[in-house]
Amino acid sequence: MRKKQRRGWGPSEQAEQHYLVRPRALAGGGDIRHVSEYLGASGWRDRSRTGGPLFMESPDRTVRVAYDPYILPGGWTVHGRAEGAGAEWSAHLGRQTPVEIVAGLTDALTRPRSAHAPNVWAPLAEQGWSTGVEGPDHTAASPGGTAWMQFRHGPDGAAMWWTGARDTQGNSWTAHFTPTTPLHLVQAFATELASPDPVMRPRGRVPASARIRTWSVSVTPSQLNTWQQARITAARAAAWARNSPRGTRPRTSTRPYTPAGGTRTRR
Structure with missing residues (x-):
């Protein structure tokens, strides 16, 4: 006998198993359309x-965002330019940087x-990250010790922002920003x-890690869409x-991708 469909599901929809993952820094790369479709909708x-x-380009052609998984080490590159000396900047983010963080x-x-x-x-201090200073370097670490943000000086004395996440199972990514990267970014x-x-x-896309917690949720394709x-x-x-x-700005905030219904199973 066919199972009774839940209210709100389409006539031929089947629930799909997904997982909510925390901490997000160790959730894996995710779907790059989370980044690209938002940029496309923004012009x-x-x-x-x-x-x-x-490869995407801003309307004024001053910023480019690229994601290339076909080269080593691969990942995201964001390059910007503006008028004035030393105005070029860039950010390089590893392939496994979660798309929600890239966004x-x-x-x-x-x-x-x-x-x-x-x-x-x-924002790091607001979430209880610990901070420390070692010489000219300033570092903040997440409460679980899996992620960090550092303002560091390289061997040549040049300063840069360096960040990333790692666990003991080998899941890791790093990102760095040139010192000219606008601080608000x-x-x-x-x-x-x-x-x-x-x-x-989705199921099958959750990294095997002893440092993450997951909750199983059942969602339909229409809910995801x-x-x-x-x-x-x-x-x-x-x-x-x-x-x-002219006109009033419409509300532009969105709710996080957290299903309102469905069974959750903590793992």
Whole structure:
């Protein structure tokens, strides 16, 4: 006998098993469309070649975002330029950097800069990260010790932001930002890095790690599509508000990808 369908599911939909993963820094890379579709909805041009790596360009052509999994070590590259001396900057993020954390940086590229002075350490301190100073280097570490953010000086004396996550099973990624990277972008990245909210991964895409906690959830394709479309709609609304000479800005915030229903099983 066919199982009775739950209310709100489509006539032919089947629930799919996903997992909520915490800490998010060890959740694995995820679906790069979380980044690219938001940029596209914000007016960015997709310059990718068919079958090639992702390559997107800002409307004013001053910033480029690329993801290339076909080279070693592979991963994300964000490059920006502006008028003035020393204005070029870049960020390089490893392949396993969770897309939700990458989006902290790339989403911020689509928004006006805040009038408040940026503070990279503030969102980390708010989430209980420990801080320390060793010579000229400043470091913050997550409560579980799996992720870090550091302002360090290399062998040549050049300063840069260095961050990443790791566990004892070999799951790891690192990212670094040139010293000319706008601080509000580094702060936006740090905010998503330190967020205590779990992220969702489909079955088979959760890294094997003793340092993560997971909750099994059953969701339908239409639910997943609704959450994805909410994020895209928010990007389009924000882009419209920026480009509209008049009118009230619509609400652009979205709810996290956390199902309201379904059975959760902690692992």
